[in-house]
Amino acid sequence: MNKQEIHDLRRLMDYEGSRNGPPIGFPKFPDLPAGRYNDVRFQELEKQHVWRKSWLLAGHIDEIPEPGCYKLWETSGQPVVIIHSRSGAINAFYNTCSHRGAPVVQEASGKRARLSCKYHGWTYDDEGKLVSVRDPRDFVDLDFSCRSLRSVRCERFGNLIFVNFDADAPALKEWLGSIAGEWDEFRFDQVRLVDHYVWDLNSNWKIAMEANMEVYHVKSIHPATVDLLLDSDKNVNTIYPYGHGRMVAPSREMVGQAKPYLSGTPEIDIPTVGEIARTCTQSYGMFPNWVSPLGSYGFPVLLFWPNGLDKCKLEVWWFGADWGSGKKSPNWDGYIAAFNEVLKEDTEFGKWIQKSVESYGFKGVPLSYQEMRIYYWHQTADRMIGSENIPPELRVEPVIGEEWVYPNEPRLNLVKMAAE
Numbered sequence: 001m002n003k004q005e006i007h008d009l010r011r012l013m014d015y016e017g018s019r020n021g022p023p024i025g026f027p028k029f030p031d032l033p034a035g036r037y038n039d040v041r042f043q044e045l046e047k048q049h050v051w052r053k054s055w056l057l058a059g060h061i062d063e064i065p066e067p068g069c070y071k072l073w074e075t076s077g078q079p080v081v082i083i084h085s086r087s088g089a090i091n092a093f094y095n096t097c098s099h100r101g102a103p104v105v106q107e108a109s110g111k112r113a114r115l116s117c118k119y120h121g122w123t124y125d126d127e128g129k130l131v132s133v134r135d136p137r138d139f140v141d142l143d144f145s146c147r148s149l150r151s152v153r154c155e156r157f158g159n160l161i162f163v164n165f166d167a168d169a170p171a172l173k174e175w176l177g178s179i180a181g182e183w184d185e186f187r188f189d190q191v192r193l194v195d196h197y198v199w200d201l202n203s204n205w206k207i208a209m210e211a212n213m214e215v216y217h218v219k220s221i222h223p224a225t226v227d228l229l230l231d232s233d234k235n236v237n238t239i240y241p242y243g244h245g246r247m248v249a250p251s252r253e254m255v256g257q258a259k260p261y262l263s264g265t266p267e268i269d270i271p272t273v274g275e276i277a278r279t280c281t282q283s284y285g286m287f288p289n290w291v292s293p294l295g296s297y298g299f300p301v302l303l304f305w306p307n308g309l310d311k312c313k314l315e316v317w318w319f320g321a322d323w324g325s326g327k328k329s330p331n332w333d334g335y336i337a338a339f340n341e342v343l344k345e346d347t348e349f350g351k352w353i354q355k356s357v358e359s360y361g362f363k364g365v366p367l368s369y370q371e372m373r374i375y376y377w378h379q380t381a382d383r384m385i386g387s388e389n390i391p392p393e394l395r396v397e398p399v400i401g402e403e404w405v406y407p408n409e410p411r412l413n414l415v416k417m418a419a420e
Ligand code: FES
Pocket: 097, 098, 099, 100, 101, 102, 117, 118, 119, 120, 121, 122
């Protein structure tokens, strides 16, 4: 972040801390329809549009560090194999043999020069090309060139591997937009894979994710943890093209006193990380399912995945400053454990809210200005699905205009007007 951006953010934090209502001209949100959480029709629309057309985090290069290494990736519900090819590219394919659909990979990960189907032995190279079949004399005019493994779009941002199932989706760099530049200082090209785990949760996936898209809950849910660390009244939400969002909230003066809950930090730090991440919580919500509070030692990326209508998976990736040829700091364990305590607080009400959204009494969700990133997510989802494809009772009205989307920032003018 450059000096001007930091300066503007500081002014916006003061603005948020002192305002008496939402900014002038900011839209009032209609209630989110209940069916967006409990109707299978909306779940299916998400599957066909949101999950299919978005860039999804699928892994880290440390999982497949050398040519020939591969991993199975089924978290999105699609059977995908991701391969580090001899050319150096990371390729993704449906794990679907072009003969009769058997898998070319059954184990979670491994290393092989070629992928061979165990059903009848068709074999593919690391670019997905069919290179041999058993008993070729029994096929008439089998054109190998049309029988490659079906590829899936796969791009890297630094050491992170992303997948997209839509041939027409924008390139990953465009999808990330200016956020890619904001992330330069976090050196995604150097971060190492520290940890990876998955929690099963008993709620619709958006209920779980939305607990991480606002700080309105901080004083109630986190009185002994997050509330001691960050000044949520001064939080600044920013929304970006393609449905992404960012929150920046300053640390409290008494952060020193709250430190015991963060006992022991990993020793190695990413030196390029700037002032905002070092003195504030700087967290990103990347459409559709990513939440990442970035920090100078490294950071978690939380991914929320549907698991039916009433359950979900919370997948947590931890990426850390490069420890070179040495060892990963043992302090990471305590650091992650402390974070998980906060995460447990965030997931605490999921199963209760799920009961509510399945009840006759659940009609919809009123959102405040502070919860704008949630509304913007829904508005973006509808744009991606196509409003005309959504039953009227499940739609949200796109009330947030472009003027509120980065780089536009009407609140800076309000700050200026107040100063004059
Ligand atoms: S299904 Fe793969 S070789 Fe037959």
